[in-house]
Amino acid sequence: MSTSPALTVMIAAVRKAARGVQRDYGELANLQVSVKGPGDFVTAADKRADKTLREELAKARPNYSFLTEETGVVAGSDPEHRFIIDPIDGTSNFMHAIPMFAINVALERKGELIAAVTYNPVTDELYHAEKGQGCFLNNKRLRVSARKDIHEAVVSYEMPHRGGKDLPLSRAEAGALQAKVVGIRSIGSAALALAYVAAGRFDAFVCRNINPWDMAPGILLVREAGGFVADPSTEANPMESGHILAANAELLPQMKAALAESSKF
Ligand code: IPD
Ligand code: CA
Numbered sequence: 148m149s150t151s152p153a154l155t156v157m158i159a160a161v162r163k164a165a166r167g168v169q170r171d172y173g174e175l176a177n178l179q180v181s182v183k184g185p186g187d188f189v190t191a192a193d194k195r196a197d198k199t200l201r202e203e204l205a206k207a208r209p210n211y212s213f214l215t216e217e218t219g220v221v222a223g224s225d226p227e228h229r230f231i232i233d234p235i236d237g238t239s240n241f242m243h244a245i246p247m248f249a250i251n252v253a254l255e256r257k258g259e260l261i262a263a264v265t266y267n268p269v270t271d272e273l274y275h276a277e278k279g280q281g282c283f284l285n286n287k288r289l290r291v292s293a294r295k296d297i298h299e300a301v302v303s304y305e306m307p308h309r310g311g312k313d314l315p316l317s318r319a320e321a322g323a324l325q326a327k328v329v330g331i332r333s334i335g336s337a338a339l340a341l342a343y344v345a346a347g348r349f350d351a352f353v354c355r356n357i358n359p360w361d362m363a364p365g366i367l368l369v370r371e372a373g374g375f376v377a378d379p380s381t382e383a384n385p386m387e388s389g390h391i392l393a394a395n396a397e398l399l400p401q402m403k404a405a406l407a408e409s410s411k412f
């Protein structure tokens with residue numbers, strides 16, 4: 148397995164940001180019991196990681212544009228290349244000291260995803276993919292699940308946070324799935340859930356109303372592991388609609404059909 152110079156830069160930036168994130172994560176145990184709580188601290192941790200990623204990536208690729216959760220659009224002089232960053236996906240897990248969150252960087256060329264890194268610093272699991280080169284977890288090749296029947300599937304359905312959009316629809320869709328699958332999970336990080344689909348841990352994943360930075364790296368991971376992504380109920384591009392379904396070729400249509408039955412729930 149060889150990695151391109153761009154991916155090498157992305158992995159180095161993620162690992163550098165991870166050192167700070169890990170230090171901050173270690174502090175959280177103390178903050179859990181403080182009166183002020185961990186809220187502001189977590190916001191600061193997010194911003195620190197965002198800054199490290201942008202600085203490291205810009206050092207190596209000074210002309211590329213950025214889209215990041217913390218800083219939005221930063222236009223570069225190169226109109227073709229754009230890094231998409233979510234410094235900590237799974238912030239509420241991070242805040243609760245639940246070790247399920249990830250540092251995420253994707254690279255687009257002319258609007259097409261060409262490289263991706265998702266890293267959980269607590270479990271030291273680094274997922275990476277490049278277009279046409281496959282998907283890897285700690286340098287070991289990944290394949291999506293081979294299950295062909297939705298009745299044997301363990302699926303991840305990410306429920307909206309309190310006050311989030313489409314709560315009734317999400318409850319109905321989770322209900323419709325629950326009637327068919329072995330079990331449903333909701334792990335609080337869309338980025339990690341997509342990586343788990345790439346790893347064949349989850350047979351499928353569904354999430355509504357998320358942002359491009361939540362899904363960009365995971366989309367490439369899933370595709371390069373042999374899976375597919377789609378909007379759960381329309382023909383739209385998930386990066387544009389904000390709604391995503393990921394699964395293997397056999398389960399994708401079965402998931403769509405099951406979700407379409409949500410009107411009965
Ligand atoms: C959140 C996670 C979560 C999804 C939320 C996102 P954040 O990102 O991806 O899985 O359900 O909608 O906002 O805030 O932890 O970076
Ligand atoms: Ca996120």
